[in-house]
Amino acid sequence: MSEVVLIIIYNHKYDKNIEILEQIYKDRFSNIYHLIPFYTGEKKNVIPVYESSYNFQGYVSQGFKTYFKEEYKHYFFVADDLILNPIINETNYSQHLHLKSKTSFVPETIGLHERGEFWTHVVKAFNWNVNLPGVEAKNELPDYATALQLFSNFGLEIKPLTYLQLYKKQEFPGLAKIKKFQSYYSWKKTLIENKNKEFHLSYPLISSYSDVFVISADSIKQFIHYCGVFASTGLFVEIAIPTAIVLSADEIVIEKDLELKGGALWTPEQCEILDKYDRKLELLLNDFPEKLLYLHPIKLSKWNTAL
Template structure:
């Protein structure tokens, strides 16, 4: 048995993608599982999960007993719309990701106070309450001071948030010029009055792009547990996954430590890098850029998936 398992996470029930992804990865990974919402089919390696996609860290927890084996050294999670560089397989993944048996991987770790632009999930993290009614979760996490020590071990600071982290700059569509000017003036005045105000998190939290992560055997049980706690208390996944990893890991590698760099595509201009592949999956896999760790998102429903 190989020492790594590939676990593919589906935000939605795209059952048609299961066989396509099996074809992509079957010659590279001997052990493959799929975490699929509300799956009712017969495939043995597809695990049904029941959680909102905004909290898909809960998939990790719900599927744990199905994909966990003592023999595995690492648990390699990827989104179903993320295409991993074809050069990476179960034999060489540790070299490409610079992993040892105690090391986990996440593309990045960003303090919430470090975010330059308004991100609605910073607001969610600020408002997050572990004491959610009906959920007895508080004692399932390390207490604040212990968590802070774990963050400090990785050189991570938890600083207060600023006004613009919590309150988005106002837009005033549809108003007359006079009303728009008045509204803008009032908003600027509130901003000035609150420019030195500090907003403190109730618990140490960080953020990260979380459509690919690799968890060591040493960390997987605690990581899975914390993911479940954060899912049950409705913390957004791109805060929950990195925070769970910091709380559970002894060593973490990020993309800044690697030669291969991931390519996340969000704008029309960024997507132009895919034009040369003509939405043909075989071309993407055969001519994948050597310097990229992955492309995301690749919506397979829009591609010719004949291999």
């Protein structure tokens, strides 16, 4: 039996993608599950989940008892709009991802203080409250000092945030010149007053692109527990998942340690890599960029998916 299970995470109820993704992966992975919000169908390997896509770590927790098996060594999670390099399969995934039995994978581990100026999810992380009313979650996480030590074990630092990371640089379109000057002056004064102020997180948190990650069998139970805690308290997924990995993993590998690198396509220039495929999935799979671990996003509804 295969030692890995592929678990495909859907942000939305795209049932039509089930068969397409089965076609893509069925010859490469013997064990496949789909986590789909509000699924009402009959397929045995499709697990209905009930959570916001902004907190899809909750999907992982809710589906756990269905996809868990003692014989699995790794749990390989991918988004439904992410296409893994076709060379990766259940027999060689550990070589490509440099995974030993106790190793987990996440694309990156970026401290929130390293995120540069304003990112709305840094603000939400700063305001995140484990003591959310109606959720008794505080004692379900390691205490601050223990969490800090776990971060330190991986060489990760938790540093304070700056004012400009939490308060967006102000612009004043449409205001009359005098009003614009007054508003700008007021904002600049506030900035100067807070220039050297340090803003400390209430709990150690890390960030990462999270549309692909792998969890070792040794870590999976603790990992899904922390994912559930973070989902119930509303922590954004790209902070929740990497933080849960740091808190639960014995060893972590990230993309910079690999020969294959990620292919996240966010700008028009980055998307040009897809031009030669003419939105034909078969062409992409037959001529996948050989140095890329994955391509994301690939919105299958916009592609010719005949294989």
